[in-house]
Each structure stands twice: as structure tokens, then as C-alpha cells.
Amino acid sequence: VRRRVEREPGELRFEPEPSELRKPLPSWKDGPVTDTIIRFVRRVTNPSGPNYVPPDERIAVFDSDGTLWCERPASALAFFVMRRLAEQAPENVDSPALRQLTQAARAGDYDMFQALDLRTLSDILVHTNAGLTSEQFTIQAHDFLGGALHPRFGIPFGQLTYRPMLELLAFLQGKEFRAFIVAGGAVEFVRASSEELYGVPQERVAGATVDYSSERLDGKILMIRTRTLLGEAGEGEAKVRSILQRLGRRPILAVGNSAGDHHLLEYTHSGVQSSLCLLIRHDDARREYAYSSGGSLEAAVRHGWTIVSMRDDFRRIFSTPNGSRREAPGR
Amino acid sequence: VRRRVEREPGELRFEPEPSELRKPLPSWKDGPVTDTIIRFVRRVTNPSGPNYVPPDERIAVFDSDGTLWCERPASALAFFVMRRLAEQAPENVDSPALRQLTQAARAGDYDMFQALDLRTLSDILVHTNAGLTSEQFTIQAHDFLGGALHPRFGIPFGQLTYRPMLELLAFLQGKEFRAFIVAGGAVEFVRASSEELYGVPQERVAGATVDYSSERLDGKILMIRTRTLLGEAGEGEAKVRSILQRLGRRPILAVGNSAGDHHLLEYTHSGVQSSLCLLIRHDDARREYAYSSGGSLEAAVRHGWTIVSMRDDFRRIFSTPNGSRREAPGR
Numbered sequence: 001v002r003r004r005v006e007r008e009p010g011e012l013r014f015e016p017e018p019s020e021l022r023k024p025l026p027s028w029k030d031g032p033v034t035d036t037i038i039r040f041v042r043r044v045t046n047p048s049g050p051n052y053v054p055p056d057e058r059i060a061v062f063d064s065d066g067t068l069w070c071e072r073p074a075s076a077l078a079f080f081v082m083r084r085l086a087e088q089a090p091e092n093v094d095s096p097a098l099r100q101l102t103q104a105a106r107a108g109d110y111d112m113f114q115a116l117d118l119r120t121l122s123d124i125l126v127h128t129n130a131g132l133t134s135e136q137f138t139i140q141a142h143d144f145l146g147g148a149l150h151p152r153f154g155i156p157f158g159q160l161t162y163r164p165m166l167e168l169l170a171f172l173q174g175k176e177f178r179a180f181i182v183a184g185g186a187v188e189f190v191r192a193s194s195e196e197l198y199g200v201p202q203e204r205v206a207g208a209t210v211d212y213s214s215e216r217l218d219g220k221i222l223m224i225r226t227r228t229l230l231g232e233a234g235e236g237e238a239k240v241r242s243i244l245q246r247l248g249r250r251p252i253l254a255v256g257n258s259a260g261d262h263h264l265l266e267y268t269h270s271g272v273q274s275s276l277c278l279l280i281r282h283d284d285a286r287r288e289y290a291y292s293s294g295g296s297l298e299a300a301v302r303h304g305w306t307i308v309s310m311r312d313d314f315r316r317i318f319s320t321p322n323g324s325r326r327e328a329p330g331r
Numbered sequence: 332v333r334r335r336v337e338r339e340p341g342e343l344r345f346e347p348e349p350s351e352l353r354k355p356l357p358s359w360k361d362g363p364v365t366d367t368i369i370r371f372v373r374r375v376t377n378p379s380g381p382n383y384v385p386p387d388e389r390i391a392v393f394d395s396d397g398t399l400w401c402e403r404p405a406s407a408l409a410f411f412v413m414r415r416l417a418e419q420a421p422e423n424v425d426s427p428a429l430r431q432l433t434q435a436a437r438a439g440d441y442d443m444f445q446a447l448d449l450r451t452l453s454d455i456l457v458h459t460n461a462g463l464t465s466e467q468f469t470i471q472a473h474d475f476l477g478g479a480l481h482p483r484f485g486i487p488f489g490q491l492t493y494r495p496m497l498e499l500l501a502f503l504q505g506k507e508f509r510a511f512i513v514a515g516g517a518v519e520f521v522r523a524s525s526e527e528l529y530g531v532p533q534e535r536v537a538g539a540t541v542d543y544s545s546e547r548l549d550g551k552i553l554m555i556r557t558r559t560l561l562g563e564a565g566e567g568e569a570k571v572r573s574i575l576q577r578l579g580r581r582p583i584l585a586v587g588n589s590a591g592d593h594h595l596l597e598y599t600h601s602g603v604q605s606s607l608c609l610l611i612r613h614d615d616a617r618r619e620y621a622y623s624s625g626g627s628l629e630a631a632v633r634h635g636w637t638i639v640s641m642r643d644d645f646r647r648i649f650s651t652p653n654g655s656r657r658e659a660p661g662r
Contacts, residue, residue, distance in 0.1 A: 056526050134579050178532065191579050195387050201509065202578050203534050209576040214568050214594070220601035221594070223575055230576060231561065237545050244554055245540040245561060246577075247533050248465050248522050263545070263552070270551035 024171040027164045027316040033278075034313075036306050037168070040276040044252065045175050051274040053252055055176035060253035061206075061243055061268070062165070063261045064183050064190050067280050068198060070150070070160040070318075072289040074114035077189050079157065080144045081105075081121055082113055084128040092128070110151070122186040122233035126210050130227045134188075134212070137225060141192035159320035161197050165255075166319055169198055172253070180247065182239045183207035184260060186229060206246040208233040235260025240267045251275075257282065258293035265305055277305040284311035355502040358495040358647040364609075365644075367637050368499070371607040375583065376506050382605040384583055386507035391584035392537075392574055392599065393496070394592045395514050395521050398611050399529060401481070401491040401649075403620040405445035408520050410488065411475045412436075412452055413444055415459040423459070441482070453517040453564035457541050461558045465519075465543070468556060472523035490651035492528050496586075497650055500529055503584070511578065513570045514538035515591060517560060537577040539564040566591025571598045582606075588613065589624035596636055608636035615642035 028034045044053040065071035082105040085093075093102050101124065104112040113121070129137050145158030153160065169179050179200055183190045187207035194200040208231035212223040231245070232238040240263055243251065254261075254268035257280040265277040279300040282291050288310060300307050310317065359365045375384040396402035413436040416424075424433050432455065435443040444452070460468050476489030484491065500510050510531055514521045518538035525531040539562035543554040562576070563569040571594055574582065585592075585599035588611040596608040610631040613622050619641060631638050641648065 056532070134575060134581070138579070178534075180534070188579055201387070202580060203509075203511070209579075212572050212575050214571065214598075221571075221598045222601070223571060223581075223598065240545065240552075240554060241543050244465060244543050248469070248519060248540075249533060250465070250554075267545075267552045267554065270553070 024174075025164065025167050027167055027314060029313055029315055031313065033306060033308055037171075037276070037278075040253070040274065041172070041175050041177075044274050053273055057249065057252065057273070058172075058175070058177040059247065059249055059251040060172050060177045060179045061251040061255070061264060062169075062179060062181050063239075063256040063258070063264070064181050066257040066282065066293075067255055067261070068161055068165050068181065069157075070153075070162075070288060072282075072291065073151065074110040075121075076145070076157040076160070077125070077185055078110065078113040078116070078121060079148060080141065080189055081124050081128065082108075082110065083144060083148060084140070085124065088128055098124070098127075118185040118235065119233045122208060122229055125186050125189065126225070126227055126229050129210075130225050132225050133222055134225070137188060138192045141189055142196075145193050145197075153318075153320075155318075155320050158193065158197060159318060161319045162314070163316045163319040164314045166198065168255075169200065173199065177253070178204065180204045180206055180243060180251070182242055182264065184235050184239065185233045186210060204246075206239075206242040207231070208242075236263045239264045254278070255280065257296070259296055259299075262296070262299050265299075266303060269303055269305070277303070278308050279305050280308050281310060283309055284314075284317070287311075287317045355505075356495065356498050358498055358645060360644055360646055362644065364637060364639055368502075368607070368609075371584070371605065372503070372506050372508075375605050384604055388580065388583065388604070389503075389506070389508040390578065390580055390582040391503050391508045391510045392582040392586070392595060393500075393510060393512050394570075394587040394589070394595070395512050397588040397613065397624075398586055398592070399492055399496050399512065400488075401484075401493075401619060403613075403622065404482065405441045406452075407476070407488040407491070408452060408456070408516055409441060409444040409447070410479060411472065411520055412455050412459065413439075413441065414475060414479060415471070416455065419459055429455070429458075449516040449566065450564045453539060453560055456517050456520065457556070457558055457560050460541075461556050463556050464553055465556070468519060469523045472520055473527075476524050476528075484649075484651075486649075486651050489524065489528060490649060492650045493645070494647045494650040495645045497529065499586075500531065504530065508584070509535065511535045511537055511574060511582070513573055513595065515566050515570065516564045517541060535577075537570075537573040538562065539573075567594045570595045585609070586611065588627070590627055590630075593627070593630050596630075597634060600634060600636070608634070609639050610636050611639050612641060614640055615645075615648070618642075618648045 025034055043049060043051045046052055062068055065075045085102050085105040093099050146156055148157055150157055150160055172179055181190055181194060181200055187205045187209055191202045191205040194202055194205050208229050211226045211228040211230050213226050215222045215224055250271045251268045252273050253276045254265045255278040256265055268275050269277050279296055282289055356365055374382045377383055393399055396406045416433050416436040424430050477487055479488055481488055481491055503510055512521055512525060512531055518536045518540055522533045522536040525533055525536050539560050542557045542559040542561050544557050546553045546555055581602045582599045583604050584607045585596045586609040587596055599606050600608050610627055613620055
């Protein structure tokens with residue numbers, strides 16, 4: 001530990017626990033962003049302060065793709081859907097569009113899948129996994145996350161989570177926050193590994209879910225995935241509705257990266273309690289990707305959200321054991 | 332502590348923590364039922380045993396009405412719906428059936444509401460609370476639970492939770508179980524107080540939820556309850572589907588009291604892991620109510636579930652501070 005956390009004089013007495021004396025976000029560079037985060041958490045957890053928020057109201061919501069893990073050149077969900085499509089029996093590929101997509105999947109043409117909206121991607125996910133039990137689906141998702149390799153970094157998708165975000169999740173959990181992940185698409189793919197990847201229990205992943213039907217086999221009940229998706233697989237207001245259906249309560253901390261997250265951040269920011277909104281900026285082409293997301297910077301400035309630069313604020317990017325040394329070939 | 336927990340010789344070494352040495356279920360009478368519960372928990376939490384279940388798979392599901400709290404002469408939800416209906420402005424009572432129910436509500440005729448199915452009750456709940464924010468609704472629910480009195484016991488509905496079940500929830504939580512409540516009707520009423528009443532976080536209450544719409548006021552976003560109910564407000568298979576949509580995982584422990592819970596218990600019992608199913612039997616007319624629920628006893632015997640007699644297995648019934656002395660008038 002090279003530097004210690006900045007403290008205001010006299011504030012220490014409110015947080016005497018030794019965990020706070022360690023630097024909580026080691027993969028973040030010290031600066032205004034970590035200051036803002038640490039000050040916010042200190043403020044809402046200080047029981048003698050005017051901004052105190054009791055533990056059961058300390059709700060933090062995180063977007064998934066591009067906020068907690070890499071979403072380029074296509075999301076892990078898109079790659080998973082490709083794999084499952086490529087494995088389908090011909091009789092299961094029953095429409096011309098699906099046949100075209102299956103050909104693209106077999107050819108590894110991920111551009112085609114990157115271009116699909118979340119609703120379509122979620123529909124294909126549901127279609128290609130109908131007939132599985134929840135247990136069988138979880139095995140499929142685990143196999144993919146541990147085995148399929150990212151086309152550029154050559155490491156499993158399950159290791160492309162952002163280490164600074166894992167540290168933020170752990171820091172918040174240590175301060176009695178409950179963290180939720182709001183999936184833009186169907187929740188099941190994220191949920192199958194949320195505990196393993198992020199330490200977030202499955203019931204804290206919000207979004208559209210597949211419907212199940214009941215079957216009996218040898219006197220036992222099996223619940224089988226159908227082709228019906230319940231709820232909305234979408235962004236914007238849909239994400240806020242997802243979190244309210246899951247939780248019924250407004251968050252006080254929200255983290256996102258794209259225009260699809262603006263509504264969630266604005267809603268979080270509209271509460272009467274102290275709130276913190278972070279917008280992740282993908283500006284590191286060397287270590288990850290550089291891309292802009294429709295007006296996000298402008299929205300952040302307009303609303304007073306905190307912009308997190310992956311290039312300037314993250315010491316390390318990925319949680320893979322040698323993630324700090326994985327960079328684009330040729331650089 | 333008059334009696335100590337029964338132990339098998341040599342088993343103690345697997346659970347050396349001192350909390351286990353205290354009697355975990357003080358409001359339960361010692362006997363085969365508490366033995367079954369404690370042995371089951373010991374079995375699945377023993378890391379060197381063949382039936383070990385890792386913490387993230389220790390899921391327990393509880394039915395709500397009649398399992399965690401009193402549901403007679405009508406459920407707390409029914410009484411809450413009555414109160415909200417009686418408060419409605421005339422222009423909000425826009426159908427003949429609703430006008431009839433409103434008259435019944437004003438007259439305190441709870442028999443009429445007890446007879447309504449969960450779907451109808453949930454629809455009226457949604458109707459009478461449309462236009463509120465989630466925060467406003469939570470205040471309504473809290474006011475009711477703390478202020479409205481049960482017609483027989485004369486104590487607030489929020490104190491009619493069963494003390495032995497609160498102890499069971501706490502015992503399981505101490506053993507790293509995650510407990511879920513599966514509401515037959517709309518979740519919001521249970522969810523508004525699940526943390527306060529049971530120590531169960533809101534996101535662990537499964538069932539149908541109301542949809543929200545977004546409004547802007549003074550540049551801030553408000554999410555307003557609509558009249559649309561998402562998901563099924565029902566029993567039987569609907570409860571299993573609710574838990575899968577919320578969690579995506581099969582429970583290992585299930586507690587219910589009525590025919591509407593059988594499917595959930597059977598599903599829990601159909602897993603490959605060790606499981607425990609408890610059926611609460613309402614057989615104590617003196618301290619609570621005595622009523623049978625369509626074939627529940629027969630189902631329990633057929634499937635090998637454990638029957639919990641409120642008369643014989645509970646020392647105390649309610650969690651109200653003087654709950655053990657509250658009995659039917661005239662006895």
C-alpha cells in the first residue's frame with residue numbers, strides 16, 4: 001500500500017473499523033474519482049451525519065455489458081448465443097432468418113450478432129435453450145464462460161470482468177450496500193455466474209426472465225425452459241422498471257456506460273437521499289477499446305454524474321490473473 | 332434454557348461454533364419435528380458429510396399467508412385491500428362489482444374478501460394504489476401493518492407473524508441459508524415490510540409485481556404505479572415459476588400450509604440434493620385457528636413431508652410481545 005486514503009480531520013472517529021484504514025480500491029488510480037466514491041460512501045454510512053442512509057436502503061445498481069465486463073467486439077451474451085445457435089439441430093432452426101444467423105454463427109461472424117438488438121438476442125437465447133432445466137442451462141453458461149476465448153485477448157470471457165469494478169462491489173458490500181446487476185437482455189446468462197464472477201447473488205440480477213413449464217418424470221417434478229420471455233429485454237426506462245419489479249425501491253448509487261443506462265442514472269439521481277452516479281468511459285484502445293456511446297458524456301456533464309475514464313482512472317483493467325499485462329497485439 | 336439440543340456422539344466436532352450450542356428454536360417444543368429440522372441443517376452444512384450443500388445453494392422458500400403469519404378470518408392483504416377500497420374517491424370506483432366491494436369494505440364485511448381469489452384481490456390492490464410512487468405505497472403498507480387491528484386478537488397485523496417461524500428464519504440465516512418468501516398474490520404488500528417483519532430483504536420476495544410508468548416533475552424522474560400486474564398472482568405451479576423467475580434455482584427447503592403450496596414442496600423434494608419440506612398444520616383453535624386445507628395432510632404423508640402441528644410443536648404462536656398470553660376470548 002503506497003498511499004493512504006485521504007481523510008478529513010476528525011472524520012476518522014465515525015469509522016473506526018480497521019478495514020477502512022486499508023486502501024479500498026487498489027486497482028483504481030487515486031484522484032478525484034476515487035475521492036468522490038470514498039467520500040460518498042463515508043457520507044451515507046456515517047450515522048451521525050446529515051446524509052446517513054440506513055443499511056437496508058443502501059442499494060447500488062450496475063449495468064452489466066461495458067460496465068462490469070467487456071462488451072466488444074460483441075457482448076459475451078452475443079458470443080454465447082452464437083455458440084448455442086451453431087450447436088442447434090437443423091429441425092430447431094425453423095425460420096429463414098434463424099438459418100441465416102446459424103450460418104453466420106458457424107462462420108464466427110460476430111459482427112452480425114453485435115448488430116442485433118437486445119430483444120432479438122434474448123429471443124434467440126430463449127429459443128436455443130428451450131427444453132433445458134435451469135440446472136442444465138447453468139452448466140451451459142458456465143462451460144461457455146470458462147472455456148470460450150475472447151477473439152482479441154485470447155482469455156476466457158469469464159475473466160474479462162473489470163477488476164476495478166469487482167473492487168468497488170466488494171468495497172460497497174463491506175459497507176452494507178446491496179448491489180444489483182440490471183441486465184439489458186434476459187437475466188439468465190448473467191445470473192448463472194453472477195455469484196462466481198461478481199459475488200452478487202442470483203436474485204439480485206434484474207431483467208427479463210424465461211418462463212418455465214412443469215413436467216413429471218419418474219414421479220419427480222422438472223421445470224423446463226419454454227420459449228416465452230417474461231418482462232422487457234430492453235434499455236432505458238425498461239431497466240428502471242426491472243429494478244422496481246425486482247426490488248420496489250430507488251437505488252442511491254448507479255453505474256452505467258451507455259445511453260441505455262441514462263434513465264437508470266437519472267432516476268437514481270432524482271431521489272431525496274444523497275446519490276452517486278458513475279458513467280464508465282471507454283477511452284482506452286490500448287488496454288481495452290475506445291468507443292463512445294450516444295451522448296453519454298454530455299448527459300453526465302449536464303446531470304453532474306461522475307465520469308470514470310478507463311484510461312486514466314483504472315490501473316488495471318481485467319480481473320484475469322495476468323490481466324494487467326494483456327494488451328492489444330502490436331503495442 | 333431448560334433442555335439442550337440432542338446430539339449424536341462425535342457430531343459436535345463438525346460444528347464447533349458456540350452459537351450452535353445454544354438452543355436455536357426456543358419457541359418450538361423439542362420433539363421429532365425440531366430434531367428433523369436441526370438434523371437436516373446439520374447434514375447440509377457439514378462440509379465433510381455426503382449431503383453437504385455449499386452456501387450459495389442453500390435456498391429456503393416460505394409461503395406467506397398461513398405459514399409466516401395469520402391468514403384468518405381473512406389475510407392481512409384482504410384487510411389492507413378493504414381499507415384502501417374504503418378510502419377510494421367515488422370516481423375511482425368505476426365498475427358495479429367494485430362498488431359492491433367498496434360497500435362491503437366500508438361495512439367491514441371481511442367474509443366477502445376472504446372468499447376472493449388471489450388474482451382478484453391482487454387486481455383490486457393494483458387498482459386502488461395506482462398513481463402512487465413505490466415510496467408512497469410503502470408508507471401505506473407500513474401504516475396498515477402497524478395501525479390496523481386484527482378483529483379477534485385486537486393487535487396490529489404486523490405482530491401476527493409466527494414467532495417459531497421467525498426463529499426458524501433466523502436459525503437458517505445463521506447457517507448461511509438464503510430465505511425467500513413466495514407470495515401467492517402481488518408481492519408489493521409483503522415486500523414493503525419483509526425486512527422489518529422477517530429480516531428477509533425485499534428482493535427475496537417472489538410473486539407478481541405491479542408495472543410502473545415514468546413521469547418527470549421539476550426535472551426529476553418519478554416512477555408511478557400503474558394498474559397493470561406483471562406475472563401470475565396464483566398458487567400451485569405459479570409459485571414455482573415465480574421462484575424460478577426470481578432466482579433460477581431449485582430450493583432445498585420449503586415451508587407451506589395449503590394445497591396451493593404442494594407444487595412448491597414437491598418441486599423442492601424432487602431435487603438431487605437433500606431436501607426438507609415442512610407443512611404447517613392449523614390445529615390450534617384456542618391460540619389461533621383450526622382449519623384444514625384441501626388434502627394437505629394426505630399429500631404430506633404420501634410425499635414424506637414433515638407435518639408441523641401448531642398445537643403440539645409451537646410453545647408460542649405470535650411474535651407480539653405478549654403473544655403467548657393472547658388467546659381466544661372465553662378460554
